[in-house]
Amino acid sequence: DAKTTQPPSMDCAEGRAANLPCNHSTISGNEYVYWYRQIHSQGPQYIIHGLKNNETNEMASLIITEDRKSSTLILPHATLRDTAVYYCIVRVAHGAGSYQLTFGKGTKLSVIP
């Protein structure tokens, strides 16, 4: 699976949009971008994933560049409860085969009151 690069930390004012970047310049055509977050000492929480089109769900939006070498996770109105470590993961899609998630160090997002 392709490697990802994320800034180690970011701050965001409460109520503003949080934009978390991820670089995955070696991504290949069948690799998906997944985002998880982990609030202190809890299990990682799935947020969103995408291949090449922008995706939106109730939690966030995922913007993937046309060349697919980078993406941005957008939390539209950050709250204090969004303070967490955010992980960007690239993984190959499998039919029904086994896969593992390779976590990097992620981005520590701090939402400031």
Place this chain on the structure above:
Amino acid sequence: KAGVTQTPRYLIKTRGQQVTLSCSPISGHRSVSWYQQTPGQGLQFLFEYFSETQRNKGNFPGRFSGRQFSNSRSEMNVSTLELGDSALYLCASSQLVSSTDTQYFGPGTRLTVL
């Protein structure tokens, strides 16, 4: 639908002992994966089970083992505990019905080895 559950949530053991952790996947999920999280190494993959068979294994010593039952529940066992085994152990389940299947994590078991 209930999420992934893990028991116990907290555990304290001493060096040399063994420990068994349990994971109940989301109903209908047949794949269970285990991860170890430590401050130094981050989140690392241990192994994955599907239909009672281990299909994938990370780079951990043989002291770490697991199994899956016919109802998809899974256990992992660590024998001859070492101080370095202190970690948050996470279990994740997935349906594996599509190529973009998502893993959903449980709350973890915090193991402390004294």
